[in-house]
Amino acid sequence: MRHRFDCRVYYEDTDMAGIVYHANFLKFIERGRSEWVASLGIDQRQMKTRDGQVFVVRRIEGDYLSPAYYGDDLTVLTTADKIGGARMVLRQQVCRDETPLFEALVTVVVLGPGGQVLRLPPELRRALS
Structure with a gap:
């Protein structure tokens, strides 16, 4: 199952050259995961x-392939x-048209009230099966 989330690059996402600041790709994929x-x-x-x-995110491995503007x-x-x-582990891509600009493997875990790692919720498992 592949989920699609569309977004636009705003001025606040860019540096002085109008290029998306590298850390903002992490924001884009966070929004994609939330959706x-x-x-x-x-x-x-x-x-x-x-x-x-x-x-919570435990690990991110990302590759910047091409700039966004x-x-x-x-x-x-x-x-x-x-x-x-x-x-x-989620595979995420940020694309412009069909061109990948950023790719990431993101490891997510669930923490309980005391900060302990828990098993993934049953409703998540059901939704993914």
């Missing part, structure tokens, strides 16, 4: 208030690459 989770029917605010559980329309593609007992 992907919501599209699976998982309410992250409810997870936190009801169970004290939150998704002020005014570009971008697409963030998110795909579940590996689902384990307590973590999932």
